[in-house]
Amino acid sequence: MTVFEANVARIAVNNPGLAAQIRASSGGLLEIKESRNGMATATCGGRWVHSSYDPRQEAERWAEGHLAAWQPNETAVILGVGLLYHVEALCRRSGTDFRIAVVVPDVRELHDACRARDLGDWIGLVRWIVGDTGEAARALASFSQPLRLFTYAPAAGYHADSHAALEAALREALAARRGGRLHVAVVGPIYGGSLPIARYTVSALEQLGHRVTWIDHSFHHGSYGAMAQLSDGRHRQLLQGKFAELLSQWSLARVAEDPPDLILALAQAPLTLPALEHLRRKKFLTSMWFVENYRHLTYWQQVAGGYDYWFVIQQDRCQEALRWAGAKHIEYLPMAADPAVHRPMELSEAERREFGADVAFVGAGYANRRALLPRLISPEWTFKIWGNEWEGAAAVQPALQRGGARVDTETCVKIFNATAMNLNLHSHVGTGFDPEGDFVNPRTFELAACRAFQLVDRRSLLPNLFDSGQMATLTDEDGLASCLRTWRQEPEARRAMAQAAYDRTLREHTYAHRMKGLLARVGMGEPDRVGAILRGDRQAGRLAEQSRDCPELIPLLRQGPDTERVELRDLAARIKAKGATATLGREELLILLLDEHRADVRDLL
Known part of the structure; x- marks a missing residue:
């Protein structure tokens, strides 16, 4: 019997269907080579899948690094096949008390492994997960034991998309389960745009049945603002830094009095790196939802390694930058709406007169808005600008409402409901649309949840969240006025699009959806802590x-x-x-x- 037939025969004992697939496969995904010590190794697409010197020793080091976190009641789910040296090492080190499942995105790879070397009887201990993403996720979700994902990066890299889809499907399955009640401490900022998001987050967690400790630092805004009035920059910076340290200690005291299962900080929460390191030493689990543009606010560089989990509203370069800065677990988590706050409203005639317009914009006077919005002041339509920080912008004064006073959330919702065409222009330091525009701001979801029609500037991540029939987009700042003219003539189309965006938002884009996803991701990463509670094991x-x-x-x-x-x-x-x-x-x-x-x-x- 050849090595190939012996290996396939061992797999056939528990999985004859997979054995038949391996025999029917042509293989050839891996290029088998000989390592320096004479053992079989492999490359894929020119990259080494195992060490070119000693693949077995490399696998032993990998297995040793993962054993410390693995609990006997958990099933280890391994992403990355290769020639299975790493799976063999994990099997030998763990013994029969542990359960191991290996995800096989492409049977050709397993064919190559069976042909390359004698795998031994240990492969009988492995449960093989084969099939498309949905089938694999359903198979893993059916396991009675908690799952802990181990990634063997050299072999997992060329199936990155498949593995990402599998993880997303598993998180969705975990989020859909009705499990136990977590205790989450939410740490908010002193002020700023992430403060209302922190409040929506608290509300969503409570709506999902979790217990929340809300560490609200907005009460200290007056003191912090008073320090900002100091004319000496050195004194101002020193005192504000000391104040942030004090609020960090306040947060530590709060969580010590009633220890939570998870600490969730929102962007600009006053938690310093020493405070985060102290929490880690005391075995607290920490996470950050960074609802900011990483290119503009860069304080994340100082605290990236302090949080166990990062959730960000950008992808690719943002996540790569965080990894370089020391962040371990990074996940994309877009913004959302709170349907209890952002909602369709019946307005009185007086409210429609005050807040209604053909075109309206709500927001602060950033540079690009100061440059673009004056072009829209026209006798063709009524145009109203709401919000603050418009000092010195003389060109917008004919449209500016309430003298540029700040408008609260309830007023914003009334404006959204009363306006025929809401402009949603993401802030940018330039004079036009952001050429690197990627993340989607909260206003996009808030307008949609109000069943309000909006025109939003181009964002690379928007198509992942709304289809073209659900959201009207602006691709060219020079064509803004002509786009308004076109949509003004299509009231039925506006209403249909607003309804479609509203339905999609309630179905997929509320803060409750986001918190389910966040907790499911942490639960997968911490199956013996958060995951056990979410499954109802407590x-x-x-x-x-x-x-x-x-x-x-x-x-x-x-x-x-x-x-x-x-x-x-x-x-x-x-x-x-x-x-x-x-x-x-x-x-x-x-x-x-x-x-x-x-x-x-x-x-x-």
Whole structure:
């Protein structure tokens, strides 16, 4: 029997269908070569899949680096096939107590591995996940054990799109499950555009049933603003830096008093790198939703390595820059709308007179808006500009409302509802559209959630979020006025497009959708912490089922609903409620001891 037939025969014992696919495959995806030490190695597209010197030693180092995070109750899902040295190393090091699944995007690669070398009996321990992205995701989602993804980068790189789609499908499956209740601490900024987003985030998490500790730093805006009035720049910078450190310590104190499962900071939250490093030493899990343009606000460079997870509204270069700065896990997470706030409204006649117009723009007076908007002041239509920071922009004064006063969210929603054509021009320091325009601002989703028609400037990521029939886009700043003339003559088309964008937003683009995705991503990365809670493994009913060998604990767990989340401190409180004279079992005494240790650790913060 050849090496190829021996390997395929081993796979056929548990997966005859896959064995048949391997035999039917022509192979040839990998180019098999001989390494310096005489072992088989391979390249794909001119890149090495395994070491050209010692592939087995390289695989051993890879396996050793992943074993520390792997828990016995988890299934390791390996992305990257190659010649399977890394899978073999993981199997040998973990033994039979651990479960391993290998994703096979292309059977030709597994054919090449079977032909290249004797794989041994360990391949009988592996569960092979074959098929398109949907099939693979469904197969993995059906596993009863939590999943931990391990990526073998040299072999996974040439299936990057397939693996990304698989991870997205798995996150969607996890997000769709009704699981346990997380405790999330949301840390907001002192002021700025991410402050309302932090509030929408809190609302969405609560709507999803999670418990939220809202660390709101906006109360300190007055003090921070007073420091900005200092004429000496050195004093101003020193005091504002000290103030940020103080608020960091305040945040640490808040999470120490009631430790959360996850800390979620919004852009410009006052958490310094020393504070983040302290949280990491104390085993807190941290994440940042950076809802800013990374090219304009660059403070992320100082804290990139401090957060466990980054969620950003840009892709490609943004994520590459964060990796270079030390960020470990980076995920694209676009903006959204809050349908409880951004919504269609019935307006009175007085409100329609005040807020209505043929054309309107709401926003601050950035350079490109100062250059573009005066062109639209015309007797052809009524044009209103709302918002602040328009000082010195004499050309827009005929259209500027309320003397350039800031408008609150409720007023914005009324303007959106009352206006026939809402302009949505992303801010830019130049005089036209941003030539690097990529991310989609919150206003896009907010207008859509109001069922308001909008014209939005070109953004490279917009087609991923809205189809052409759902959003009217502006490709040329010089053609802005002519575009308005065209759409003004099409009221039915405007209403149809606004309705389509509204439906899509409620279906896919709310803050609840974003928080589901964020928590699912963290849950996949932390299956023994966040993932266990999201799956409901900490719920009373599930814990009671798992405690049959400890009957003393079952009455404690059954004191509330089966869906209630139960933690160590809850069990300790119930044991203490029995009274000082109660006779306690061994397990109950151990719970009290562990709870005392937990309290001591908290006090050390």
